[in-house]
Amino acid sequence: MIEVHDLHKHFGGFHAVDGATLTIEKGSITGLIGPNGAGKTTLFNVIAGVLPPTSGRVIMDGEDITGLPPHELFHKGLLRTFQIAHEFSSMSCRENLMMVPSGQSGETLWNTWFGRKRIADEERALRAKADEVLEFLTIEHLADHKAGQVSGGQKKLLELGRTMMVDAKIVFLDEVGAGVNRTLLYTISDTIKRLNEERGYTFVVIEHDMDFIDMLCNPVICMAEGHVLAEGTLAEIKANPEVIEAYLGTGLKNKDKVGA
Numbered sequence: 001m002i003e004v005h006d007l008h009k010h011f012g013g014f015h016a017v018d019g020a021t022l023t024i025e026k027g028s029i030t031g032l033i034g035p036n037g038a039g040k041t042t043l044f045n046v047i048a049g050v051l052p053p054t055s056g057r058v059i060m061d062g063e064d065i066t067g068l069p070p071h072e073l074f075h076k077g078l079l080r081t082f083q084i085a086h087e088f089s090s091m092s093c094r095e096n097l098m099m100v101p102s103g104q105s106g107e108t109l110w111n112t113w114f115g116r117k118r119i120a121d122e123e124r125a126l127r128a129k130a131d132e133v134l135e136f137l138t139i140e141h142l143a144d145h146k147a148g149q150v151s152g153g154q155k156k157l158l159e160l161g162r163t164m165m166v167d168a169k170i171v172f173l174d175e176v177g178a179g180v181n182r183t184l185l186y187t188i189s190d191t192i193k194r195l196n197e198e199r200g201y202t203f204v205v206i207e208h209d210m211d212f213i214d215m216l217c218n219p220v221i222c223m224a225e226g227h228v229l230a231e232g233t234l235a236e237i238k239a240n241p242e243v244i245e246a247y248l249g250t251g252l253k254n255k256d257k258v259g260a
């Protein structure tokens with residue numbers, strides 16, 4: 001469980017996150033919605049240690065994790081997915097997965113000289129794990145394809161796959177469905193559900209696509225102007241006058257997105 005207490009993130013005089021308080025229940029797939037500029041990504045980045053908060057607290061399973069750097073949160077099982085970095089795009093999908101776990105013996109010179117067998121064993125285990133992940137994602141046929149050459153949706157699956165290389169507990173997904181065709185969107189949503197049901201992952205999903213939120217998320221939290229405006233099922237959120245006002249208030253561009 002993650003508890004966020006009165007979190008603030010200011011950029012100069014601008015309050016991107018302005019007193020956000022929310023709880024993410026263990027085992028949930030929580031949706032985070034809100035008009036453009038509501039502070040969703042900034043909130044993610046503060047929770048995931050990418051940005052330091054101005055003030056406030058983030059508690060994970062009773063432990064204060066406020067401001068911890070991403071690699072420490074990573075070891076605690078809290079991950080934020082990132083797009084496959086350009087430098088990794090010429091590596092195969094399998095190699096991209098094998099790159100994820102840190103602290104491999106092969107990383108130190110000492111081990112390069114004295115631990116060849118151990119390195120070979122670890123590499124075999126990593127390779128087997130990567131292949132198991134590719135199979136779970138039903139993209140085992142892409143194992144030897146360059147990551148930069150697979151489709152946008154398949155790249156998203158690979159991003160999810162990277163979280164599976166390190167037994168993640170809670171995964172933050174920022175617009176994982178953006179620019180993905182409908183069929184792959186169903187595959188991604190199905191994969192998230194399976195990871196949630198079969199492997200106990202908790203997810204927090206930022207998404208503008210309300211169909212995707214509807215398929216996947218309960219509860220849904222709506223942010224506006226840096227704080228939480230409403231929480232409930234998507235149907236409850238859509239019927240909330242403050243939510244409708246927040247979407248309308250940002251101009252016609254966002255009006256249809258909440259479908260209200």
Ligand SMILES: Nc1ncnc2c1ncn2[C@@H]1O[C@H](COP(=O)(O)OP(=O)(O)OP(=O)(O)O)[C@@H](O)[C@H]1O
Binds near residue numbers: 038039
């Ligand atoms: N590094 C930064 N410096 C200054 N302002 C920033 C910075 N990052 C974000 N902001 C501002 O903070 C506000 C919230 O941005 P954020 O990206 O968190 O919103 P969002 O809800 O994720 O929006 P969207 O749905 O459009 O992605 C925006 O007005 C944005 O311009």
